[in-house]
Amino acid sequence: MSALRLKKGASRKSAYDLRDPNTDVIESHTLAVVVDNEAGVLARVIGLFSGRGYNIDSLTVAEIDHTGHRSRITIVTTGTPAVIEQIKAQLGRIVPVHEVHDLTVEGTSVERELALFKVAGDGEKRVEALRLADIFRANVVDSTLTSFIFEITGTPEKIDAFAELMRPLGLVSLARTGVAALSRGDAPLT
The missing domain is CATH 3.30.70.260 (ACT domain)
Incomplete structure (x- = not known):
């Protein structure tokens, strides 16, 4: 494989960004x-x-x-x-x-989402749901003898991961707020 032979000033792009700009990357x-x-x-x-x-x-x-x-x-x-x-x-x-x-290209940002999960179950599934909620730092905001409602805040990926673990334990319904985001550091965005 031959080395890249770029003349100084020949390209405004970094040599490390070797993607074809014409490809349809989503x-x-x-x-x-x-x-x-x-x-x-x-x-x-x-x-x-x-x-x-x-x-x-x-x-x-x-x-x-x-x-x-x-x-x-x-x-x-x-x-x-x-x-x-x-x-x-x-x-x-x-x-x-x-x-x-x-916010994706202007620098690092903090993204968070709030979700409510209603999980119905009894016995071992109920205990496992509580254990996983503790690991994910989800709060129990409502409890009955047959169900829990958990509140969780985090990245969309964290919410997705918690949902996947709750499905086999009796996930009944889910409500999500959508992403709220702010630039990190001294960025002037309100």
Whole structure:
């Protein structure tokens, strides 16, 4: 195998990134969008996704500035790098949108999700569910003689892992909030 022979300044990309930029690599990205807190803004943002056939894996919305009437929409979506860039550009053109940040590429971020699990069972399955909940640091928020409701907070992967372990133990239903994320360190994102 021959060595790469790149002239100095011949390429703006790192020699270590040897992926073909034209391949269709599907990536997951977390976008933080600061918008005006007014009627119809969420519908316009979601309409952008549905109108172009983009999928939303997770969506959370909350007001972040009461006096400035601003909300933050956190969206987890998947697509090729070109599709993600197109989504960010189109979001930025919507009038009530103030900022669009791609937390996946702007540096490290902290992502968390809250989930509630209802697990029904008795005997050994009940004991095993409690033991696993302790390992995953899930809290029991409701208990009857036949079921538990567990509350767990963590990364989406942690929530998925807990769900897989609870299924054979009697998982009845599951409710998830969606991902909330913030940039780590001194990043200026609100």
